[in-house]
Structures are given as C-alpha cells and as structure tokens.
Amino acid sequence: MNVQPFIRKANYYETDQMGIIHHSNYIRYFEEARIHFMNELGFGYDKVVAGGVDIAVLEVRCRYKTMVRYGDTMRIHVTIKELTPARLVVGYRIEDNETGELKTTGESTHCFLSCGEHRVVRLSKTLPELYGLFEQCATRKQAEGEA
Amino acid sequence: MNVQPFIRKANYYETDQMGIIHHSNYIRYFEEARIHFMNELGFGYDKVVAGGVDIAVLEVRCRYKTMVRYGDTMRIHVTIKELTPARLVVGYRIEDNETGELKTTGESTHCFLSCGEHRVVRLSKTLPELYGLFEQCATRKQAEGEA
Amino acid sequence: MNVQPFIRKANYYETDQMGIIHHSNYIRYFEEARIHFMNELGFGYDKVVAGGVDIAVLEVRCRYKTMVRYGDTMRIHVTIKELTPARLVVGYRIEDNETGELKTTGESTHCFLSCGEHRVVRLSKTLPELYGLFEQCATRKQAEGEA
Amino acid sequence: MNVQPFIRKANYYETDQMGIIHHSNYIRYFEEARIHFMNELGFGYDKVVAGGVDIAVLEVRCRYKTMVRYGDTMRIHVTIKELTPARLVVGYRIEDNETGELKTTGESTHCFLSCGEHRVVRLSKTLPELYGLFEQCATRKQAEGEA
16 A cells, blocks of 8 residues: 655644744644545545544644744654554654654544444444555554453 | 623634734634623524524624734624624624723624525524514614615 | 646634534635745745735635535635735635635735834835736736725 | 632634534643643743743643533643653643533643753753742652653
8 A cells, every 4th residue: 555645834824922833733734644644545534424434533642843833844644553443543753844854743543433323333344444444554453452 | 781792811822923813813703702792692502503593604804903912811892783684794893901902803794594404594583582682782773675 | 927726625623513614714724825826926925024024914804605615625816906015905716626616705905014123114115026026916906095 | 729720611613513622622722721720820921931931842642531512611620740850741631610521631741941042941940939839739749760
C-alpha cells in the first residue's frame, strides 16, 4: 500500500500572540490527515458511514517538538500503531515539508460504533474490508486481550 | 423587556500573531450573544427548535473599530434592528466592559425555516409568541414589502 | 494578470450540528483566499510586512446562498472591488468546485498601517508596486473622495 | 488554597455534524481552565510574563468519556499533577455541572522559558513565589530526576 503523506499549510488565523501556531490546531491537523489517509486507502469516511459505522475518538495525545509558524508547510505522516477488532490507534508525525525537521508527534485512539444506536461493534466483522486495509498498514498488531 | 448585555472574556487561543483577537472570532461572539439574548427573552433556541423552527443565517457583517486583546472583557449589546414575518436583522455592539470604549458593531440577517423540510416559514404564524417578543424589542419595524 | 482561484476542501471540524459548515468559517476561508491571491500576484504578505506595511481589516461581510457540507470542495474567486490610496475592498465568490453552484459572496475592507507605530499610510506611496498590482486587478477604481 | 473550578457553557459553534462538541475544543477548554486556575492562585499569566517567564506547552492529552452537547454547562477541575523546577504537569477533569457526570480527563505538560531569548529556566529560581503556589497545590511532588 503506497500512502502519500498529507501536505498542509499553516494558516494565519491559526497563529496566536506568541507568533506561532496555537497548540490546539494540531488536533485538527491530525483529523485532516486521518481523513486524507482513509481516502488514500480507498475507503473514505463516507464509505465507512455508508457501511453503518462511526469511528469515535476515545483519546488524543500530542507532543510539541518545535514550533510551526504561519506560512510553513507541513508534511503529516499517518500510521496505524495498534489495531484490534474493537480498537484503533493512529499515529501522526508532522515534519516541515522543506527541511524535514520534526515538529510534532501524536496519537489518536478510536473505537467503532454502529451508526444508529451507537453500540460498540467489531470492525473485523462489520467492515472486514476496511479492517483488512488497516491490518496491512499496521506497524504492530496486537491480540485484543493486550489492547 | 429588560435584557442584560452579554459579558464575555477574550480567550488566549483567539489571539493571532498581531497580538489581537483574530477578526473571525467576532462572528462567534455575535452567535453567543444572540443565544444569550434569546435566553434573556425567555425563549431559548431549544424552545425554537421544539416549536419546529430553525433560524438560519443569511448574512453577517462586522465593522472593527478598535482592537480587542487577550484578557479584555467585552460587553455585547444585542438589538432587533429589523423584523418582518419572514426576516430578522439582529444588531450587535461590542464595548470594553471596563471603559465602555466601542470595539465592534455588526449585524446578522436571518430567515425562518421549518425544522424538517427546511421550507421558509413566517415566524408570525409559526411561533407568534416569539414574534411578539422580537416585536417588543424591535427598534424599527418594517412592512414585509420593504424588507 | 492571470490569477488562479483558491481551491479548498471543507473540513469535518468546520461542521456544526445542523450538518453544514458553520457560518463563521467563511471569514477564515476569505482570509486564506486573500493570502493566496497576494501570492498569485507575486506579492505575498511577508513581502508586504518586509515593506513596512500591515494590512488591517476594517470590515467583513458575508452572504450565505447555499450550504457547504463536509467534503465539498470550494473554488474561491478573489477580486479587487475598490481601491484608493488608503483603502481596499476585496470581493469573494465561493462556488462549488464541481457544479459551479454559488455558495457564498462577501467583501472585506482594509486600510494600510505602518508596521511599527500603526499609523495609517497611503499604499500608493509606501508600496507603489503593490498598489500598481491591485490597480491592474481592480474592477472599479474610485477617487479617494468617493470611497 | 481554595481554588474554585472553572464553569463554562459549550457553544453552538463548537458542535460538529455528529451533534456533539468537536473533540479539538477540549484542548481549548483546558487552556481556559488553566488560565482561570492561575487567576485563582492570584498569579495570572500577565504576572508570569511580567516576571520574564513564558509557560510553554510540551504535550497535551485528552480522554473522552461521555459526550458534551451544545448548551451543556461544564465544571472543570484543575490540579497540579507533577512539579519539578523545570517541568509542570497540569491535570483536568471535566464534569457535567448539573449531574456531576464525568465527561473528559486530560493533562498538559509544560516547561518554563525566559521571555526574550526563550531559554529554558528553572521556575523555582526565576519565579519562586509562583513555584511555591504550585507546590502547595501539587497532589504529588517528584524529585526532578524522576520527572
């Protein structure tokens, strides 16, 4: 699977009075990159919803290494860090697109819900095709008991 | 009708690298003040929706007079500038809460939609009680033809 | 001058519970499109600041025609609607990039300030090259007295 | 030290098309609560900056337990989870203000920088009064080596 990183310019309205991108925006960049990643897999969010599944966010985490400034272009790498039938951990690595300097790393943890009733579902049963795509990308696969 | 103004502190994450509140945030302050105003009228948005009506935004306008900075407390006055059965213009005036200095003025223009099908409705027919409350606040009432 | 429109996808985090892009975000899209436009002119904001000028926002206005939804791609056309040595009105027209359907129109009004002391300056004197570029794009030029 | 929790309503523009508050906003609520907490300590951010120190964000983490919806009022408890001369971990706990239901927990990790040159400083030396206030609030104090 050849997944291209997500390229994104930092916007002026995302700066704060320290002259840098406000730290809350990276959580939004992660979401943009995650959606781009799903499209790269050929299984966009609309297809997920059409399959009756919502991907919910259980946790986010972000480590700030060096500052991003207005006008900088970021390159965001997305990886599958953990995958079980009921849980997904997505990893993010933001680099400066010109220099390659590491800017931020982070993770988001997700579970899978049925669209209507919002019951927890097992992705491997409900959307086995997507589960298979995630599996191919996973850098490390865990048995559900360890998750 | 004794409607209290809306009091709001400017947040750090709303600043930009000029060291002032980014101009896009005032549109959000207007919305907060509008919702506060409806609550002050005793007819909150939940009651509007329960009555089968969505209040849609047709236009917003904002004039920036002096800058708001992080930590400033704003006092936002809301008025009904125009009212017809099918259209509402809400006015906003943001002042510094300590000095009274004028910061921003603006307006938002709205129409009324039925919740489900999103057909345009006449507020005077669908929610006459709310229409009556707006009428009491209106600084200037127009016949619908002029609107 | 061959200025390309600005292409932008609507993000998930920009939606609201009505299932549409929240109206405050368009003010941010206008800013992104304005910055893109300056880059297209070959005179980006960094060059403006290097020339000692800040472009301040005096007013914004936005008219909502049809709703933009998550995943829609917008095409934003930027025009110079008015230009005097001391004032600039930028026009925006957001269309659906696939269907061409009109989504939003708007304007932002600007003045020019010296970077340090924030005195009002005449762009025609301080940055005549940029003033000339704006002039070439202006759909309608006004004498300053009429502005 | 009697520190009051931070009370905050969820805004309409913070919802997303799932009908809940978008998860990125909690990072902003944490910042608001942190600033409120500093004010409650009698040592607001302006006093920190006047003392020559910037408090930088190294990491944020947020766990989503139950959804917050538009109109909900949150009560945010802030604690000092870890404190060393060079590092601070702030804890957050968001509850529904009416029912007490747990909504979100999180942490932010900070270091201390000199305002001008942005060198890392030891808070215990540069602002011993603030360090003392944090110490009184700390639920668990660590020797720097363990941090």
